[in-house]
Amino acid sequence: MPKSPMTGLIYRQDGAFAQFSVSLILQSDGRVRYEVLGEPYSTRHFRPDPATVVHWGRICYHSLRHELFAEVGPVGKRLAYRYAAHIGSLGAKRGAAMHAALRRAGVPDGQHYAAATAALNWPVVSLAVLTPQEAAAVWRTVRAQAQAA
Known part of the structure; x- marks a missing residue:
């Protein structure tokens, strides 16, 4: 059906x-x-x-x-x-993969958008709409915070 x-x-x-x-x-x-x-x-x-x-x-x-x-x-x-x-932005599948990567990096599920917002300085409501460059900036910020902790 x-x-x-x-x-x-x-x-x-x-x-x-x-x-x-x-x-x-x-x-x-x-x-x-x-x-x-x-x-x-x-x-x-x-x-x-x-x-x-x-x-x-x-x-x-x-x-x-x-x-x-x-x-x-x-x-x-x-x-x-x-x-x-x-x-060329992430789209749904790569956005979901980024959620999984953030989860593995220790970012709680409810804080993925807050982490992206802090890294990019604009309100992120979906990882799917990020460009690869923006996603890389979010990932660098998350990794730097994890290493500093």
Whole structure:
């Protein structure tokens, strides 16, 4: 049986001039649709082309890196991780491997993002969106702290 897609919010932006949201919805007949609400659309349901999905992934990726201000939902996080892997960032698999490496280095599970945030000086909410250079900087900082202890 094929796995049903995760549904829900891709991303939402609330600004002074406009509100905009994109969601993935599973209909009762099993078909998937995308719902776009806000400017320049009132309500729009459509099947996006691949470039549009990549654009949404880019918005989610940059929002997780705190370079844009959008609320990213669970579907948006998956798109961001795919986009991250596509552009050379860690992506989901290498992000998970980094979590495992941090765990082996003695960083408790609940403190991986705090360690990355301290090393990079910006709020890290996902290791998957780090570039290899940023991941290396986090690893150097963690190792230096472990050697100093």
